[in-house]
Amino acid sequence: MFARPFSINIPESALDDLQDRLRKTRLPEPLSGLSWSEGMDADVLRDLLAQWSTSFDWRAQETALNQLPQFVATLGEQQVHFVHQRGVGPNPMPLVLTHGWPGSFIEMQRIIALLTDPASHGGDPADAFDVVVPSLPGYTFSSPFTQAGCGPFEVAGLWSELMTGLGYGRFGAQGGDVGAAVTSWLGVRFPERLTGLHLNYIPGAYRPPLGETDPPLSEEETAYLQRAAAFSEAEGAYAHIQRTKPQSLAVGLNDSPAGLLAWMGEKILSWCDPRAAIDHEWLLTNVTLYWVTNCIGSSFRPYVEGSRRPLLFNSGERVNPPLGVALFPKELPLPPRSWVERGYNVRRWTQMPCGGHFAALEQPELLAEDIRGFFRDYR
Numbered sequence: 001m002f003a004r005p006f007s008i009n010i011p012e013s014a015l016d017d018l019q020d021r022l023r024k025t026r027l028p029e030p031l032s033g034l035s036w037s038e039g040m041d042a043d044v045l046r047d048l049l050a051q052w053s054t055s056f057d058w059r060a061q062e063t064a065l066n067q068l069p070q071f072v073a074t075l076g077e078q079q080v081h082f083v084h085q086r087g088v089g090p091n092p093m094p095l096v097l098t099h100g101w102p103g104s105f106i107e108m109q110r111i112i113a114l115l116t117d118p119a120s121h122g123g124d125p126a127d128a129f130d131v132v133v134p135s136l137p138g139y140t141f142s143s144p145f146t147q148a149g150c151g152p153f154e155v156a157g158l159w160s161e162l163m164t165g166l167g168y169g170r171f172g173a174q175g176g177d178v179g180a181a182v183t184s185w186l187g188v189r190f191p192e193r194l195t196g197l198h199l200n201y202i203p204g205a206y207r208p209p210l211g212e213t214d215p216p217l218s219e220e221e222t223a224y225l226q227r228a229a230a231f232s233e234a235e236g237a238y239a240h241i242q243r244t245k246p247q248s249l250a251v252g253l254n255d256s257p258a259g260l261l262a263w264m265g266e267k268i269l270s271w272c273d274p275r276a277a278i279d280h281e282w283l284l285t286n287v288t289l290y291w292v293t294n295c296i297g298s299s300f301r302p303y304v305e306g307s308r309r310p311l312l313f314n315s316g317e318r319v320n321p322p323l324g325v326a327l328f329p330k331e332l333p334l335p336p337r338s339w340v341e342r343g344y345n346v347r348r349w350t351q352m353p354c355g356g357h358f359a360a361l362e363q364p365e366l367l368a369e370d371i372r373g374f375f376r377d378y379r
Contacts, residue, residue, distance in 0.1 A: 068085070075161050080137070095130065102286070136179075180203045184206070197324070328356055
């Protein structure tokens with residue numbers, strides 16, 4: 001059997017240990033008036049910790065997640081956890097959705113039904129997808145890579161093998177954050193298998209062709225590079241340490257649930273659009289998944305390996321399958337279309353009215369509509 005059914009069942013002892021650690025939390029005393037300027041807002045953190053240790057019901061969240069059809073496949077030495085929901089329509093298209101950091105497969109919890117059964121949500125059944133949502137290696141229930149040197153490039157190979165095992169010869173791919181890098185590498189490595197790619201984020205490791213024969217940088221592109229540099233200077237400390245000294249950081253976060261919540265919660269809450277703020281129940285569910293699976297250290301690996309093998313293109317090289325891009329206004333700095341077209345075959349470019357970094361979670365209806373619209377021409 002290629003894959004076996006899977007359901008989440010965290011031991012009660014792990015939840016008891018979590019509660020014990022939460023009760024013993026020792027927080028630093030912050031300076032007054034810092035708010036979010038130097039990291040997680042202290043008042044927000046205290047409120048979340050109080051909720052996590054009192055009213056948060058993991059078992060209720062676990063039951064809800066187990067409504068998703070989950071499986072585990074063994075691909076070589078890797079155990080890959082994934083959701084596989086069949087589409088409801090005349091000819092569903094296979095589509096693999098890849099999450100990022102500090103998210104997990106539950107980022108896709110709301111969008112899956114919109115893609116698999118569009119007719120039940122005001123859409124056309126002809127737009128249905130067979131949706132596959134794998135957990136990245138080293139995230140929650142997927143085993144980590146067993147050796148260094150494996151990052152988004154290698155994950156793309158795993159996803160190709162997974163889709164083959166599920167009986168899909170050709171398929172579409174979609175992603176944001178780390179998932180955008182994996183999706184892009186799928187397009188580079190397996191262009192003959194990709195019906196198309198859809199991204200809601202352009203990978204930070206993307207380096208387009210900028211040789212002597214390529215067009216010079218435009219003012220818009222130069223301005224983007226300046227914005228990206230400013231963001232990296234002001235907000236990029238997390239990425240720098242996660243790709244350079246992840247082991248030291250992982251020790252503290254793997255031992256302190258309060259530390260883990262502060263590290264992950266700051267990014268989740270500050271990267272979303274405040275007009276549709278992330279539900280705190282979802283945030284605590286996501287952080288709990290990281291905690292009970294001891295995966296924070298292994299979740300840093302895409303940063304290490306992605307920096308060692310960036311999406312670097314020389315003149316004439318590009319991602320050939322057609323690309324659709326959905327741009328959400330509160331996303332991290334995004335390049336202009338001309339920058340993306342230097343290395344991708346851009347066919348659709350949609351400016352969204354609202355939403356941030358976690359598009360499938362924040363604005364699943366908007367994202368699903370754009371995914372359906374893009375792939376409609378490639379069925």
